Amino acid sequence: MTDAPARRHATIEDVARVAGVSRAAVSKVLRNAYGVSDAMRERVTAAMTELNYRPRIAARAMRGRTYTIGIELPDLTNHFFARIVKGATEALDGTPYQLIIAPAEAGSREGWRALEALLDRQVDGLIAVSPRVDDTRLESIATSVPMVMFGRHDISDRYDVVAGDDAAGARAAMQHLFGAGHTRVAHLTLHESDETEPFPHGVRLREYLAAMAAAGHGDDARVWRTDEGEAAAFEVVRRELRAGTPVTAVFAAHDELAFGALRAAAQAGVPLAVIGYDDVTMASHPALGLTTVHQPGEAMGARAVRMLLERFEGRAEPARETFEARLVVRTSTAPPRV
Amino acid sequence: MTDAPARRHATIEDVARVAGVSRAAVSKVLRNAYGVSDAMRERVTAAMTELNYRPRIAARAMRGRTYTIGIELPDLTNHFFARIVKGATEALDGTPYQLIIAPAEAGSREGWRALEALLDRQVDGLIAVSPRVDDTRLESIATSVPMVMFGRHDISDRYDVVAGDDAAGARAAMQHLFGAGHTRVAHLTLHESDETEPFPHGVRLREYLAAMAAAGHGDDARVWRTDEGEAAAFEVVRRELRAGTPVTAVFAAHDELAFGALRAAAQAGVPLAVIGYDDVTMASHPALGLTTVHQPGEAMGARAVRMLLERFEGRAEPARETFEARLVVRTSTAPPRV
DNA sequence: GTGAAAGCGCTAACAG
């Protein structure tokens, strides 16, 4: 035990010295590069474990890779996003890459700052989940780093896309409500920035309006806008119910909002059919039994990661995958006798 | 518009050239260092915006700061952890620091790999949320980077600690159940690694056992162990109920597990009082009305961040703060007629 | 008040 308590992190230089080889040699075994004898590899790895050596990402970054995949998320609080991360993490298992998450700025959920932060850190690949950032900027990002757009329906030849079939999902939800006899159906969605076309919520809104019109209930269409979160949705729906807005059902843009609507209905003591989107875990809880549109969050997150890995492997053409959105009917949406 | 489409990221060199100054000068205005004339500052900032310059974190890291705070999380899927992140993000607002999250390895929730990944990336500060990592390693990490231990009750003079008052919380939960007439109370908790002393769940378990013994129901103590997540908890409780384990109430180690227990009870059609821990948003939903122990996740996350910022500012002595755990009684725990 | 220059730890030619 002649060793003093390891002070500074060991560098590649230290490893080389201990192993009695050159730095280049160490770097080679590190990168599994061509041209290293077994004997050398062994001595080097021995030295590395002895010194508890770990390469510094920053130094590597100066020359290229960071072995980091970044994901920008609008709202950690929404369970659906957690599922995406779960799938992504699992897909990265066994690869040398590490996932880091950058939450969108507090409150705004805009995502631009988070994306910039990830870019500043030179991630090797980027997953942007429904960023509220204009497409030219996104295109430009995608020219410098492999990126997959998650959720938004943009078309681009620069980045890959993973999305759900929001149009089909929203249509299924509306048909279900109509089939149950509802005509006065409101749509509960987030404030405008999410309502424009490429956004999932924009598509859901569009389909809602189209469905109402097609069914001849265009005049009964009501779009309720809310901030993010169960609590905000609760407030909005409570206010509407108090105001006596004549509505028998609500199609919520995602499950958290749907839970808020359910809470408001329960508190007001009025029957209100609620349908959500995403199918988060709690939606299937018997106490809630929320009818909703299922999206395979884990699978989608995993696919996004795999697309990035393919890019690293050399794929040049953009990829695009749309995941099925499947209606899951549960009890709570049993139509209240209107 | 003589500019060609900006290709590579601008460097400090480019800025210097455009502004007609030296690199050192640019670096100084960047860091707000002493000794820059207003005129120069202006020209430099102009050049920076013109070139859309952003300093590279990796290059900075080679010389010191990364302006990054890392947080290791065991399980994104648990809403309580999302709240911690929310508080942390908000507390970072307006500072030059960026939060990045490293999820614990898929499945194991051990956290060691995630911590290593963060360390490899030279975060300026580290928040470790209940890591399943031995204390000597943690101590050693804390010597090289400011760290706050979140959740675990370790005592150290090297790192700061933010924790909830798990002992008081668990006691309150048990007293509530006893007060409602329950004697056969089971404890639903995670598998052993979380049960040891410094862990929050370890403390809750200990208090559960102590409370049962003190109340003279030591023989009725039942510890049910489950994997993480609502679904796993559901399975375990369902199995126990099927097996006819004589129990009238369950104290769950956290709310997600409690939801699983509630689901099992609902499905089995048996009355079962369930009490949770954390007070996640859904706990207060009228359909669930879960009695639970409230922990102020946002405030705790924000405090952890502030402790780190204080360290950056120079604080040397370790800090430690324990947050109150407050019982919130809701309807579902109304005692079933035993 | 400003600039020149060294060097952080690593990778990737290139020589031997």
Place this chain on the structure above:
DNA sequence: CTGTTAGCGCTTTCAC
């Protein structure tokens, strides 16, 4: 198969 070497972009003395 192994070693030498030139930077990557930034910060930071230290001269001017």
